[in-house]
Amino acid sequence: MIPYAEVIGDPIAHSKSPLIHGFWLDQLGIEGAYRRAHVRAADLHDYFAARRADPLWRGCNVTVPHKQAVLAHCDWIDPNAATIGAVNTIVPENGVLAGYNTDGIGFLEPLRPLLLRPHLFRMARILGAGGAARAIAHALAGEGFEPVILARTAEKARAFLDSLGISGGHAAALEMFAAPTDFAFDDRAGLLDLVVNTTPLGMAGQPPLHLDFSHVPPGSVVYDIVYAPLETPLLAEARARGLRTIDGLEMLIGQAAAAFARFFGAAAPREHDAALRVRLVA
Template identity: 55%
Template structure:
């Protein structure tokens, strides 16, 4: 029997944790299959997909930078969420066709679902305006959040995620993080407030997000999608204020889980998440 497999493509690709995650799940489920890294240059995308289309063992691929938009014209079908976001991070081989999906939003929103179940007033304060921010903005608005944006370039934020923010008065520069909307938010049993860092600030090699602990006052859930390091300065400051926090591994594992089920036909064993997290942070 041919061994089914999927892979992850990008340029560069050595940093991807996806093979570790998918390999862990394949092993726990006893599935005879594989998941590999594949370094693909932009100019080689055509030949990559031509080769994979001819390989009946191939179940699809995850797509990382810089290919999330470049792959779209090469696919046969694009899912509604990927169309809205304007990017594909998962390609599934199905019925001799290639389908493009985006699981980033699903992965992002997963840890928030238990927190919003009884909240009718939902507000999110989103830092960043890149591709990850688009997927996150899409997921938040699909779940009834009102968004505010904080970006070094509000005009760029308007272009990238403005369609999710009809009130243009909620497009702020980064300076508004100081003594601005976050410090003045209101609480309430029916309200949830979520601060999301979807920028590289706080990532190894980047400056931390410039926000003082006092500006994290209020009833905030602080969510930082950075995964290196997992415990960012922002999350540490939020915990010191007694705030709830969600780290980047939550989104990473969640988006991978949605892709895994598409590739291998069954959900991954999420009861082992704690063990997987330990491996990813070793």
């Protein structure tokens, strides 16, 4: 009979969130637990009805495919999450269920040193148009990036930009970036180029991601939010080409830290991130 939080999704067995939150609970000596809960779309109503009545429940993280569906089960939604149109953290607050999105916070965390520098122009090529992509595009737009959205079709990519209220931007079909291009990039000095994979392509058990690196500007930072495997083919090729890479554990840990504070009322002990990463890849 101890306070607990959990992560819900379908499937859910792959989630590393219990390991992350459990590690932090142990480090801080907090009496609490963090679990997985396999919840199908048809069972969301019953799940939240049961948790509302449980005084030990401190909230949940939400993973695929429920980040948009859970909006209907929140009594209050943080304005940023409402703009994004996706929620990944739900907590009981003052008798209501409050919905937040910590994906953008976690995504930006490893980019902060770069974002502190001035740039003449910032452009982000974002592969995918799902719930995580919405949070990432919204966060990057707030940091002055011109987004290029690559979705299944150019029409879907444009609808994605419009739904987020992002003026400008560029929309294209992902398949266009699978074939080589002879485009000659200009001088990139003073520019910040980011390539982000938000799709499951390249994940263990999923089809490969087809991206020809002739579309990647020189000096780009390549960021893959997939963390299984940690070294995706996209990151391996980027590293071989001498580009800076950021793996999926960076965002996973960063967004979890923001949620942990809401669940358990304490800051995650980030000084132990190196030891946590070792556990996550073991």
